Amino acid sequence: MIDVKNLTKSFGSHVVLNNISQHIYPGEKVVVIGPSGSGKSTFLRCLNLLEEPTSGTITFDGVDITDPKVDINAVRRQMGMVFQHFNLFPNMNICDNITLAPVQTGLMKKDEAVEIAHALLKRVGLDDKADAYPAQLSGGQKQRIAIVRALAMKPKLMLFDEPTSALDPEMVGEVLNVMKQLADEGMTMVVVTHEMGFAREVGSRILFIDGGQVQEENSPEEFFSHPKNPRLQDFLSKVL
Amino acid sequence: MKKLFALLLSVIMVLALAGCGGGDTNGGGTEAELPLVESGKLIMSTNAQFPPYEMVADGEGAYNGFEGIDVEIAANLAERLGLELVIDDMDFDSALVAVQQGKSDMVLAGLTYREDRDQVMDFSTSYAQGVQVVIVPDGSDITDMDALANDKMIGVQRGTTGEIYASDTPENGGYGEDHVRAYDNGALAVQAMLNGQIDAVIIDNGPAQAYVDANPGLHILDGEWVVEDYCLAVNEGNTALLEALNTELEAMIADGTVQTIIDKYITAE
Amino acid sequence: MNVDQLYETLSQIPKTDLAMWQDVFLKFYRAWFAEDRWLNYFEGLVTTIEVTIIALIIGVVLGVLVAMIRTAHDQQRPGTHNFVLGFLNGISQVYVTIIRGTPMMVQLMIWGFVIFATSRNFTLVGALGLGVNSGAYVAEIIRGGLMSLDPGQMEAGRSLGLNYIQTMRFIVIPQAFKAILPSLGNEFIVLLKDTSLISVIAGKEIVYAARAIGARTYEYMFPFVITAIMYLIMVLIFSWLQGKLERRLRRSDRR
Numbered sequence: 001m002i003d004v005k006n007l008t009k010s011f012g013s014h015v016v017l018n019n020i021s022q023h024i025y026p027g028e029k030v031v032v033i034g035p036s037g038s039g040k041s042t043f044l045r046c047l048n049l050l051e052e053p054t055s056g057t058i059t060f061d062g063v064d065i066t067d068p069k070v071d072i073n074a075v076r077r078q079m080g081m082v083f084q085h086f087n088l089f090p091n092m093n094i095c096d097n098i099t100l101a102p103v104q105t106g107l108m109k110k111d112e113a114v115e116i117a118h119a120l121l122k123r124v125g126l127d128d129k130a131d132a133y134p135a136q137l138s139g140g141q142k143q144r145i146a147i148v149r150a151l152a153m154k155p156k157l158m159l160f161d162e163p164t165s166a167l168d169p170e171m172v173g174e175v176l177n178v179m180k181q182l183a184d185e186g187m188t189m190v191v192v193t194h195e196m197g198f199a200r201e202v203g204s205r206i207l208f209i210d211g212g213q214v215q216e217e218n219s220p221e222e223f224f225s226h227p228k229n230p231r232l233q234d235f236l237s238k239v240l
Numbered sequence: 241m242k243k244l245f246a247l248l249l250s251v252i253m254v255l256a257l258a259g260c261g262g263g264d265t266n267g268g269g270t271e272a273e274l275p276l277v278e279s280g281k282l283i284m285s286t287n288a289q290f291p292p293y294e295m296v297a298d299g300e301g302a303y304n305g306f307e308g309i310d311v312e313i314a315a316n317l318a319e320r321l322g323l324e325l326v327i328d329d330m331d332f333d334s335a336l337v338a339v340q341q342g343k344s345d346m347v348l349a350g351l352t353y354r355e356d357r358d359q360v361m362d363f364s365t366s367y368a369q370g371v372q373v374v375i376v377p378d379g380s381d382i383t384d385m386d387a388l389a390n391d392k393m394i395g396v397q398r399g400t401t402g403e404i405y406a407s408d409t410p411e412n413g414g415y416g417e418d419h420v421r422a423y424d425n426g427a428l429a430v431q432a433m434l435n436g437q438i439d440a441v442i443i444d445n446g447p448a449q450a451y452v453d454a455n456p457g458l459h460i461l462d463g464e465w466v467v468e469d470y471c472l473a474v475n476e477g478n479t480a481l482l483e484a485l486n487t488e489l490e491a492m493i494a495d496g497t498v499q500t501i502i503d504k505y506i507t508a509e
Numbered sequence: 510m511n512v513d514q515l516y517e518t519l520s521q522i523p524k525t526d527l528a529m530w531q532d533v534f535l536k537f538y539r540a541w542f543a544e545d546r547w548l549n550y551f552e553g554l555v556t557t558i559e560v561t562i563i564a565l566i567i568g569v570v571l572g573v574l575v576a577m578i579r580t581a582h583d584q585q586r587p588g589t590h591n592f593v594l595g596f597l598n599g600i601s602q603v604y605v606t607i608i609r610g611t612p613m614m615v616q617l618m619i620w621g622f623v624i625f626a627t628s629r630n631f632t633l634v635g636a637l638g639l640g641v642n643s644g645a646y647v648a649e650i651i652r653g654g655l656m657s658l659d660p661g662q663m664e665a666g667r668s669l670g671l672n673y674i675q676t677m678r679f680i681v682i683p684q685a686f687k688a689i690l691p692s693l694g695n696e697f698i699v700l701l702k703d704t705s706l707i708s709v710i711a712g713k714e715i716v717y718a719a720r721a722i723g724a725r726t727y728e729y730m731f732p733f734v735i736t737a738i739m740y741l742i743m744v745l746i747f748s749w750l751q752g753k754l755e756r757r758l759r760r761s762d763r764r
Contacts, residue, residue: 048668050664050667050668052586068586073667073670073671073672074670076667076668076669076670077669077670078670079668080668080669081665081668081669083661083664083665083668085659085661087659087661087662087664087665088665089662089665089666089679089680089684090684091680091683091684091687100669100671100679100680101666101669101670101671104671104675104679105669105670105671105675133760149669150668150669153669153670277627278627278629285711288721288724289720289721289723289724290724291724291725295721295724295725296549296718296721296722296724296725298543298544298545298546298725326629328629328631328711329711329713329717329721330708330709330710330711331708331709333709334618334621334622334709334710334711337618337622338622338711341622341623341626342626342627343621343622343626343627424720425720425723425724425729426727427723427724427727427728427729428729430727431729431730447727450727451727454726454727454728455727456524456525
């Protein structure tokens with residue numbers, strides 16, 4: 001589904017991603033972990049070109065999206081993204097937050113979008129908040145809305161950038177539950193997270209990024225029980 | 241202020257030379273012989289805050305909301321030339337710039353002839369004499385003109401000859417820039433003197449009389465500080481217009497029209 | 510006894526014998542009632558409001574345009590360089606620099622005596638000069654508002670597939686507008702009061718009316734106080750409207 005070839009990203013002279021090549025298959029749930037500053041968020045943000053790669057190519061459904069001639073907006077419509085800090089639009093109520101993009105991009109009519117918004121809100125248990133504003137919600141509720149907002153575009157792939165890192169501990173569960181549910185429905189997901197439990201339970205493949213490179217990748221069982229890379233061993237000993 | 245103004249003027253001149261400026265559009269048609277800004281119109285720039293020469297009229301006023309000696313003289317000139325008088329009222333400095341920039345045909349603003357002004361504008365025959373006098377508070381130790389030189393602070397109206405003469409160096413008969421404070425108009429200078437900020441005000445005779453009448457505790461020093469010729473001015477080199485205006489103006493002086501107008505506004509004591 | 514009769518009575522008394530209030534009344538009468546002079550203030554007031562509104566519209570349009578150009582230029586995808594945008598950005602920068610770096614009065618004189626040397630529509634030229642001046646400040650206020658917004662908002666909009674303009678229009682600008690409203694209001698008030706400068710190019714607004722009356726009566730205090738009160742009332746009305754608007758925009762902030 002996504003083919004990453006020789007991806008390098010540097011800010012000035014500081015190299016953040018160093019020649020990463022990866023392939024993400026449909027239905028996969030790739031979990032990316034690594035110490036802070038390792039480049040894992042940058043990797044994720046390169047996938048929908050929120051960060052422009054310095055070199056290398058990213059191919060999505062056979063289209064090289066690093067080509068400046070590609071309509072990046074059309075590509076992004078097929079990739080949902082969930083941010084650490086939710087980034088809901090505070091000037092709109094929840095329903096408008098969700099329906100804005102589907103309506104404005106011409107994906108669907110307003111009433112259809114509203115219908116879908118309500119259906120999705122019901123699934124995450126927040127149908128009663130449709131008319132509320134983001135400022136009136138808790139962090140966990142905001143993040144669930146952010147997921148719904150991304151899903152309303154009917155994406156083929158969901159990118160999660162540390163979706164639970166900014167949450168109070170008691171709210172992490174409600175967000176992870178929504179993500180698990182999504183995973184169970186067969187959504188292709190790339191998740192950057194520090195939630196090792198989630199990685200073990202939901203991930204189909206785990207990547208360990210450190211120093212701008214994928215140091216190790218494996219199935220969850222192997223990854224956690226037999227880590228080979230010494231830096232991964234060190235990292236796991238600290239977080240587990 | 242003077243220097244700033246000179247600088248500003250030169251900036252504007254440079255810009256005008258650079259080609260932005262419009263300017264002398266020849267009227268064409270019947271009045272083609274007179275180079276006017278707009279054909280059929282005699283545009284006068286002035287600063288209508290100088291009674292009795294020019295002021296904003298109460299109510300409608302005789303000449304588009306203005307009245308005064310200069311206004312009536314201009315109206316007469318326009319009539320004699322078969323033109324419509326248009327009055328543009330702006331700051332005194334601006335009124336001079338306007339005529340030099342071809343925005344107005346002439347400036348009448350109680351304007352005194354001066355050699356340096358003659359370099360940038362062309363002056364007409366004098367139509368009136370301006371007398372500048374000195375106002376001081378009652379009981380002031382300034383009892384004659386000579387006492388002004390004794391480290392006094394003197395108020396003048398900005399951009400006027402009063403300011404130019406007074407701020408000149410003592411060798412040239414002035415008091416030095418440090419002893420002169422310029423105000424936007426005479427009334428503000430008088431107000432400053434009433435407040436004790438300055439010791440004397442140099443101002444034209446006409447307004448001086450009015451200020452002294454309006455404010456108890458002030459009087460005019462005996463004698464004339466300076467006597468000057470009031471002229472109208474056109475843009476430098478606009479000889480055709482100046483000659484036409486001069487002819488009519490001299491005729492008006494000769495037949496007593498000008499004196500009648502002056503007497504109407506300045507009643508003899 | 511009406512004011513005219515009172516004036517007649519009091520003006521008979523020698524100046525030195527007047528009580529304080531009587532003196533004040535006489536001066537006020539001359540500055541306001543005499544010869545229907547109050548009409549002059551209102552004529553000036555109409556011009557002031559007219560110039561302010563025209564200048565405001567020019568200022569906001571120019572300001573939005575310049576701010577959009579400069580922000581769009583700064584937010585281009587790294588590596589890409591749109592030549593047209595770069596050119597417009599250059600012009601915008603020169604414009605903002607010149608306008609902010611030169612005095613308002615000099616700008617007005619250049620508008621009045623160089624660029625529109627032959628125009629007789631002084632009010633409109635004045636409004637144009639003020640509007641172009643205001644535009645530079647409005648542009649910087651708006652740019653500041655756009656830049657200060659959490660970049661995550663732009664990213665969220667773009668990640669949903671909205672294009673740059675859609676994201677600006679629906680997400681960034683509405684939020685930035687709320688944030689810059691106090692500064693914009695301030696700029697508007699400055700503009701309102703700067704209209705008094707158009708008298709240098711023969712504009713006839715409210716301060717001009719006050720000075721003309723002062724020149725006739727040789728008494729400037731009261732015309733200026735009257736002018737000050739008129740400005741104050743205008744600013745109070747405007748601040749009240751601005752407060753209402755701000756409260757409406759804050760709806761989404763309630764918890």
